[in-house]
Amino acid sequence: MEFFDFGTLFFLIAAVVIFFQLRNVLGRRTGNERPPFDPYTAGRTQNKDAATAKSDNVVSLPRKRADNDEAYAAIDTFAQPDTELNKGLRAIKDADPSFDPKGFVEGAKMAYEMIVMAYADGDRKTLKNLLSREVYDGFVAAISEREARSEKIQSSFVGIDKADIVSAEMKNSEAHITLRIVSELISATRDKSGEVIDGDPETVAEVKDVWTFARDARSRDPNWKLVATEEEE
Numbered sequence: 001m002e003f004f005d006f007g008t009l010f011f012l013i014a015a016v017v018i019f020f021q022l023r024n025v026l027g028r029r030t031g032n033e034r035p036p037f038d039p040y041t042a043g044r045t046q047n048k049d050a051a052t053a054k055s056d057n058v059v060s061l062p063r064k065r066a067d068n069d070e071a072y073a074a075i076d077t078f079a080q081p082d083t084e085l086n087k088g089l090r091a092i093k094d095a096d097p098s099f100d101p102k103g104f105v106e107g108a109k110m111a112y113e114m115i116v117m118a119y120a121d122g123d124r125k126t127l128k129n130l131l132s133r134e135v136y137d138g139f140v141a142a143i144s145e146r147e148a149r150s151e152k153i154q155s156s157f158v159g160i161d162k163a164d165i166v167s168a169e170m171k172n173s174e175a176h177i178t179l180r181i182v183s184e185l186i187s188a189t190r191d192k193s194g195e196v197i198d199g200d201p202e203t204v205a206e207v208k209d210v211w212t213f214a215r216d217a218r219s220r221d222p223n224w225k226l227v228a229t230e231e232e233e
Contacts, residue, residue: 075101078165088168092175095217101165104177107224108213109163112181115226120155120187122147132214132227150192158184158204166210170217177224178212180232208232 072090078101079086093099111130118126122143128136146153162182169176185207188199199205212228215221 071097078102085165085168088170089165089177091170092168092177092217095170095173095175096215098222099175104213104224105163105165105179108177108179108211109160109181111213111224111226112160112163112183112209112211113157116183116185117155117157119143120153129223130226132225135226135229146189151197152190154188154190154201156186158186160184161206173218174214174216176212176214176227178210178228181209181211183207183209 072093075086075089075093079089089101114126115130117123118130119139119142124140124143127139131139160181160183162180164180165177166180167176167178183206184204186201186204188196188201191197208231210230210232211226213224214227215224
């Protein structure tokens with residue numbers, strides 16, 4: 001029998017030691033090891049697994065609708081719940097979720113001033129954008145008669161004291177809101193010679209009007225138009 005020399009024996013021992021160290025560090029394959037990480041397929045695999053788990057274990061539930069009390073909170077500040085006015089405003093809110101009574105009143109007040117002054121000035125262009133066809137025709141007829149007599153209205157708008165919603169309803173797809181408006185106005189009508197024939201150019205008068213505005217809730221046009229006017233005695 002041949003014997004290994006010292007050098008050969010040394011390398012043999014070293015090889016055995018290295019083998020056992022590698023085995024302890026790397027472990028042995030059992031057939032259950034995870035595959036190597038692939039950054040290009042990992043995302044797709046995770047999404048597929050998640051989708052599978054979702055379809056197998058999750059039952060879709062209907063989304064909870066917004067609390068009606070919260071949706072109608074702004075309306076309830078304008079009208080007591082269970083009143084006809086409150087019901088009418090809620091119907092408008094249902095037809096047009098963007099409807100806000102406070103914003104409507106502010107817009108109606110601005111429209112009121114513009115209409116009053118446009119009528120006094122005979123500004124048909126402004127009136128046409130703010131009035132329904134029927135009301136516009138009535139205003140224009142009155143302006144034309146005034147102009148035919150060479151009369152002019154001298155007006156100064158002081159302000160609005162009150163603007164309250166008194167009724168609201170849906171008529172098919174059209175929302176109608178009626179307001180009682182109390183304003184202060186200085187107004188006088190002069191004839192062709194400049195003499196005052198109606199009103200007083202020096203006195204602030206209180207004017208009470210009941211105006212109705214309307215808008216098609218299906219329309220993309222957000223503007224309301226004046227569809228009826230009545231002067232309160």
